[in-house]
Amino acid sequence: NAGVMQNPRHLVRRRGQEARLRCSPMKGHSHVYWYRQLPEEGLKFMVYLQKENIIDESGMPKERFSAEFPKEGPSILRIQQVVRGDSAAYFCASSWTGLNEQFFGPGTRLTVL
Amino acid sequence: SQQGEEDPQALSIQEGENATMNCSYKTSINNLQWYRQNSGRGLVHLILIRSNEREKHSGRLRVTLDTSKKSSSLLITASRAADTASYFCARDNSGYALNFGKGTSLLVTP
Numbered sequence: 001n002a003g004v005m006q007n008p009r010h011l012v013r014r015r016g017q018e019a020r021l022r023c024s025p026m027k028g029h030s031h032v033y034w035y036r037q038l039p040e041e042g043l044k045f046m047v048y049l050q051k052e053n054i055i056d057e058s059g060m061p062k063e064r065f066s067a068e069f070p071k072e073g074p075s076i077l078r079i080q081q082v083v084r085g086d087s088a089a090y091f092c093a094s095s096w097t098g099l100n101e102q103f104f105g106p107g108t109r110l111t112v113l
Numbered sequence: 114s115q116q117g118e119e120d121p122q123a124l125s126i127q128e129g130e131n132a133t134m135n136c137s138y139k140t141s142i143n144n145l146q147w148y149r150q151n152s153g154r155g156l157v158h159l160i161l162i163r164s165n166e167r168e169k170h171s172g173r174l175r176v177t178l179d180t181s182k183k184s185s186s187l188l189i190t191a192s193r194a195a196d197t198a199s200y201f202c203a204r205d206n207s208g209y210a211l212n213f214g215k216g217t218s219l220l221v222t223p
Contacts, residue, residue, distance in 0.1 A: 033209065042201055042213030043156075056210065091155060095209075101146060102211060106155040 002027065004094050004105035005074075012111045013082050021077040021108045025094030032075045033102060034060075034067060037089045049075060082112045118214055119202060125220045132189040134217040136202030139183065146203045146211065147176060147187050156201070159187070192221045 005024040013019050025032050030051050035043040045059040049069035060067065064082075069075040079086055089109050093102040120135045136145070144163045148156040160176045162169050162185065168177050175188040189196055199218050203211035 031209070033211075035211075035213075040215070042215045043203075043211070045210040045212070048209050056207075059210065093156075093211075101158050101161050103158055104148070104156040 004092055004103055006092050006105035006108050008108060009106060010109050010111070012113065014113050015083055016081050019079040019082050019086070019110055019112075021079075021090050021092075021110070023075040023077070023092030023094075023105060025075070025092075026103055029094035029096055029103075031095045031097065032069050033093045033095075034075075034077050035091045035093065037091060037107075039088075043091060046077075079110075082110075084112045086110060087112045119200070119217045121217060122215065123218045123220070125222065126192055128193055128221055128223050130192055132192050132196070132219055132221070134187045134200050134202075134219070136185045136187070136204075136214065137183055138185075138204045138206075138212075140204075140206050141180075142204050142206045143208055144205045145178060145185050146205065147174075147185075148201045148203060149198045150201065150216070151198045159200075189219075192219075194221050194223050197221045 007022050032049045034046040037043045047057040047060045047067045048055045052071050064080045066078045089107045091104050091107045093104045095102045118137050126132055144161055146161045147159040150156045160169055160171050162176050162178045173190045178185045197220050199216040201213050201216040203213050
């Protein structure tokens with residue numbers, strides 16, 4: 001049973017470009033969470049999704065950031081017009097229900113030049 | 114902020130010694146989860162302890178929870194060099210969004 005998959009593992013973008021981060025949850029998991037980790041910091045919750053629904057996006061910046069979890073395919077975190085402050089590690093987690101352990105992927109390290 | 118604090122921020126011990134890390138929080142929780150993160154890597158889930166539980170064990174790990182003091186501790190017994198990592202406690206007080214602190218950086222030297 002494969003764990004949570006994220007790709008790419010490393011992503012370099014120039015200011016103003018778009019970044020697309022993908023997350024495939026563990027098999028059987030329908031709850032997906034995105035977190036961001038700045039250097040030397042803990043993870044910060046961004047958004048919680050179930051299939052085709054955004055449940056809570058209170059931790060996600062209102063502008064330039066969006067997330068989706070379509071009926072088919074991976075969850076996508078999209079950052080438009082990236083700025084240097086977006087450089088961070090972005091982790092996806094999944095769980096079987098909303099009250100169970102969250103299992104994390106290896107993360108995508110975004111560097112904005 | 115609903116975040117708490119991990120204490121200490123950094124801990125250096127020798128192999129074979131026990132390591133104790135503490136976590137405090139401010140608001141009531143559904144559960145509390147401990148994770149390990151090796152440098153530059155993802156998080157590995159260690160233990161989940163629910164608000165109605167007081168202690169859980171998993172191998173060399175022992176987690177306690179004191180809801181009256183809003184604190185938890187992680188004990189690693191007979192530590193090994195491979196235990197070197199950052200350890201985070203994550204508070205679940207919403208039913209889904211985990212609140213992480215800055216973690217405890219553990220160094221185990223041979």
